[in-house]
């Protein structure tokens with residue numbers, strides 16, 4: 001892993017930090033000098049990631065946070081400010097697919113899973129609550145702390161599913177589309193205060209969430225065929241985009257959407 005000072009002195013909260021893209025983003029942030037607070041509901045995995053970062057010489061800790069719980073967000077931000085004196089970066093990465101592994105995929109053109117007329121309200125609400133409401137609550141809670149810090153950077157993980165539709169999982173698409181536009185509203189409302197907000201739109205990345213639809217089955221083949229660069233993403237591919245947007249290198253970047261998908265949506 002490349003180490004450096006791109007986030008030197010910054011205090012960063014990374015949700016979804018126990019696994020996949022969030023864990024790798026935490027590692028990369030710490031390797032570039034940030035103090036990282038990893039948050040998730042998978043406590044054992046989260047503690048392991050934080051321990052690994054500390055063993056490598058970085059600054060990290062793990063906190064339990066259900067992103068759908070506003071009281072937990074308020075308590076988290078207060079305690080991070082009390083301990084570190086400020087908050088500079090919030091990376092909203094926690095998310096769920098909400099679909100059974102058998103559910104079909106964007107590129108296949110075949111609907112083998114639950115069509116939207118059969119998607120339950122309960123399933124819709126569960127997906128929206130984590131993927132969209134969680135981002136709203138995190139942003140709302142972090143803004144006053146970032147104002148006190150003199151500015152900040154909010155990086156929200158949407159998806160290519162927030163840009164295009166598909167044959168599958170309309171609720172997931174809707175939840176990620178909400179993140180995309182919510183990010184632009186955040187950017188506009190807080191630009192004058194030096195608080196930036198940008199969205200990141202991964203294509204198919206090999207993580208515990210996506211793996212069942214990527215490896216060793218028809219959906220995986222269809223997705224690979226639709227990926228011009230000929231491979232699935234790795235968590236580090238996405239983490240490096242988050243790193244840029246979190247850093248002062250992106251000082252004039254707000255309200256933008258960074259697609260990292262091996263060319264899939266360019267096609």
Ligand SMILES: NC(=O)c1ccc[n+]([C@@H]2O[C@H](COP(=O)([O-])OP(=O)(O)OC[C@H]3O[C@@H](n4cnc5c(N)ncnc54)[C@H](O)[C@@H]3O)[C@@H](O)[C@H]2O)c1
Nearest residue numbers: 016019020021041066067094095159202204205207209210
């Ligand atoms: N992997 C992909 O192909 C892909 C593509 C586009 C977007 N994304 C998005 O990237 C983000 C990270 O996903 P990933 O692929 O690394 O999957 P992942 O399952 O490895 O990580 C998601 C993490 O979010 C956590 N989480 C879920 N609900 C939570 C809650 N209520 N509170 C706190 N944490 C919670 C999980 O425990 C898990 O650790 C998600 O928002 C996902 O929608 C992933």
